[in-house]
Amino acid sequence: MSREVIYEIKNASKRYGSVVALDGASLKLHAGEVVGLVGDNGAGKSTLVKVLSGAHAPDGGQIFLEGKEVTWESPRQALEAGVETLYQDSGLAPHLTVSQNVFLGREITMKGILGWFGFLNKKKMEHDAHRDLEAVGIAVPASNRAVSQLSGGQRQAVAIGRAVAWAKKVIILDEPTNHLGARQAGEVLNIIRNAKAKGLGVIFISHTLPHVLEVTDRIVVLRLGRIVKDAPTSEFNGDTLIGTITGTIQTIKVEGD
Amino acid sequence: MTDSKQASAFKEQTPLRAKISSLLSNQSVVLLITLVVLGSFFQWGSDGIFLQTGLLGTVLDEWGSYILLAVGQLFVVITGGIDLSVGSTVSLSSVVAGWFVVQQLHKGADITGADALPYVLLIAVICLVVGLLVGLLNAFLINKLKIVPFIATLATMGASNGIAVMISVGMPLQGPNDWALGAPWMIGDFQLPVSTMVVATMVITTIAGLFLHKSRFGLYTYSLGSNPFATRGAGISVEKQIVKVYMLSGGLAGLAGAYSYVRLGAGSNTSGMGMELYAIAAVVIGGASLMGGVGRIVGIALGTLVLFVVQSGLLTMTVVQVSPDLKQVIVAILIAAAVAVQTLQKKNGRK
Numbered sequence: 181m182s183r184e185v186i187y188e189i190k191n192a193s194k195r196y197g198s199v200v201a202l203d204g205a206s207l208k209l210h211a212g213e214v215v216g217l218v219g220d221n222g223a224g225k226s227t228l229v230k231v232l233s234g235a236h237a238p239d240g241g242q243i244f245l246e247g248k249e250v251t252w253e254s255p256r257q258a259l260e261a262g263v264e265t266l267y268q269d270s271g272l273a274p275h276l277t278v279s280q281n282v283f284l285g286r287e288i289t290m291k292g293i294l295g296w297f298g299f300l301n302k303k304k305m306e307h308d309a310h311r312d313l314e315a316v317g318i319a320v321p322a323s324n325r326a327v328s329q330l331s332g333g334q335r336q337a338v339a340i341g342r343a344v345a346w347a348k349k350v351i352i353l354d355e356p357t358n359h360l361g362a363r364q365a366g367e368v369l370n371i372i373r374n375a376k377a378k379g380l381g382v383i384f385i386s387h388t389l390p391h392v393l394e395v396t397d398r399i400v401v402l403r404l405g406r407i408v409k410d411a412p413t414s415e416f417n418g419d420t421l422i423g424t425i426t427g428t429i430q431t432i433k434v435e436g437d
Numbered sequence: 438m439t440d441s442k443q444a445s446a447f448k449e450q451t452p453l454r455a456k457i458s459s460l461l462s463n464q465s466v467v468l469l470i471t472l473v474v475l476g477s478f479f480q481w482g483s484d485g486i487f488l489q490t491g492l493l494g495t496v497l498d499e500w501g502s503y504i505l506l507a508v509g510q511l512f513v514v515i516t517g518g519i520d521l522s523v524g525s526t527v528s529l530s531s532v533v534a535g536w537f538v539v540q541q542l543h544k545g546a547d548i549t550g551a552d553a554l555p556y557v558l559l560i561a562v563i564c565l566v567v568g569l570l571v572g573l574l575n576a577f578l579i580n581k582l583k584i585v586p587f588i589a590t591l592a593t594m595g596a597s598n599g600i601a602v603m604i605s606v607g608m609p610l611q612g613p614n615d616w617a618l619g620a621p622w623m624i625g626d627f628q629l630p631v632s633t634m635v636v637a638t639m640v641i642t643t644i645a646g647l648f649l650h651k652s653r654f655g656l657y658t659y660s661l662g663s664n665p666f667a668t669r670g671a672g673i674s675v676e677k678q679i680v681k682v683y684m685l686s687g688g689l690a691g692l693a694g695a696y697s698y699v700r701l702g703a704g705s706n707t708s709g710m711g712m713e714l715y716a717i718a719a720v721v722i723g724g725a726s727l728m729g730g731v732g733r734i735v736g737i738a739l740g741t742l743v744l745f746v747v748q749s750g751l752l753t754m755t756v757v758q759v760s761p762d763l764k765q766v767i768v769a770i771l772i773a774a775a776v777a778v779q780t781l782q783k784k785n786g787r788k
Contacts, residue, residue, distance in 0.1 A: 254672075255669070255670065255672060256672035259672045260672075265670070267666070267670055271664070271666075271667055272664065272667055273659070273660040273663035273664040273667045273668065273730070274663055274664065274730070275659055275660075275662070275663035275730035275731060276656070276659060276660055276663060280656060280660075281667075284656070284660055284667070284668070284671040284673070285671030285672040285673050286671075287653050287656065289653065297648075297652060298648075298652040298653035298654055299647075299651050299652045299653075300651060300652060300653060300656065302651075
């Protein structure tokens with residue numbers, strides 16, 4: 181792959197007390213590339229996601245965004261630098277409308293003194309939310325509808341659409357196809373392809389291996405906090421992927437270069 | 438395409454019955470109907486004295502002394518929290534203000550009218566500051582010591598009460614007062630049921646409502662109660678929002694302390710006793726959910742009104758004599774009824 185490396189983590193480690201959650205993990209992500217991050221429960225996927233998204237600082241290691249070393253003090257910092265994360269358990273605020281969710285944390289305020297007091301430009305946000313979601317390939321439910329009135333698939337589409345619409349460089353999706361039917365999952369995979377076409381780097385974490393094999397360019401396998409395999413998706417099939425995850429297939433530790 | 442199909446399907450099922458049921462699932466409409474029914478009933482049961490200006494004035498005066506607490510409580514409840522300290526904050530703030538003016542500035546109850554107005558304003562400022570400090574302490578306990586709001590505010594409730602008793606030695610602190618602030622407004626000979634104080638609380642309630650429903654501060658209040666993880670994930674500081682919301686509740690409780698000072702002409706360590714329960718009752722009756730994420734300012738304004746219409750109404754009944762001691766029981770019944778109605782609405786409203 182000749183495209184530029186957009187996001188990179190080198191030799192990251194993280195301990196929680198005596199538990200080693202991450203042990204020298206290195207990962208490169210190129211612009212316009214979808215990387216699948218897989219591993220068994222407790223392999224360190226969530227920890228790696230938290231480090232990459234700025235939620236947790238690693239104990240050791242370095243992070244580079246577009247070649248420049250960065251340290252995230254908070255998820256907000258990562259967001260502002262263009263690294264968007266969709267957490268598995270966070271999602272949306274059900275009592276808020278679609279547009280309020282899309283703009284949460286990035287509201288458009290009114291002009292002048294009202295804006296100074298934080299009064300919101302509801303019309304513009306509803307209009308823009310509709311436009312932005314449509315642009316990333318989502319059949320948009322009415323912007324002013326409460327999220328609690330949407331179906332599970334629609335909610336997930338809005339959540340991912342929100343992340344893709346805002347991401348400037350990198351988007352990290354933690355189990356985005358969980359609990360979805362086949363059709364809705366297919367739509368989510370399409371959104372991921374759209375994000376890729378936009379030139380974003382995508383990290384796709386999932387337990388649903390057929391989805392990983394379908395949408396990714398490269399697969400990174402984590403086991404016991406270490407990256408045990410990092411290879412193009414074409415080198416895997418369903419069986420070899422499962423074997424690599426569980427450790428029945430021997431792997432050589434990939435050194436970060 | 439699927440969207441427009443859904444939209445039309447959504448429209449198709451709104452014949453009269455669906456319209457009525459959606460109207461009835463709006464808490465404010467239910468409360469308005471309740472108010473009309475109650476008003477008519479008490480008007481009949483009191484031989485026509487209930488709806489006279491004097492009595493309505495009393496009801497609105499009571500409303501004014503509780504609405505600020507209810508508004509502050511609403512913000513807190515929408516975030517999924519609760520503030521039990523507001524009643525004690527009323528007592529503490531009015532006592533601290535009274536202590537400062539009476540024992541430090543040596544101004545007594547003999548100062549009245551326009552001469553007293555600067556002192557009343559000073560008292561309002563002191564009350565506000567005391568309330569803000571109590572709110573800040575609540576936020577500290579919740580954010581830094583990770584104590585759940587119920588226990589954190591229970592602790593400050595006890596502490597504020599104790600300090601109020603210590604400062605006042607259990608006696609009311611009588612100071613300067615401008616009684617005109619609490620007097621009914623007149624148009625010629627016609628007496629309106631509102632005073633300057635009541636109008637001031639209405640203005641504050643309206644402003645708070647605009648911020649709750651139209652501003653970023655309000656949006657974060659809802660999102661925090663609706664999904665704290667999503668709120669944090671959106672890069673919003675949950676801790677800062679908690680500080681703001683509890684300081685708002687405390688500050689409004691402080692202003693309610695000033696209100697009570699002007700009503701009584703004194704700061705007293707009992708002036709806010711039990712008020713937190715009424716505030717929580719008003720919020721629940723007004724349609725907010727203690728689970729967070731739900732509640733509107735109009736609902737709370739009407740909910741508070743229902744509380745005092747029922748209380749004053751029962752006491753004016755001539756058809757049957759009702760003991761004033763029954764008040765607490767009636768408030769309890771209202772809370773239970775409001776929660777039951779909410780649960781039923783949820784069952785019917787969502788499949």
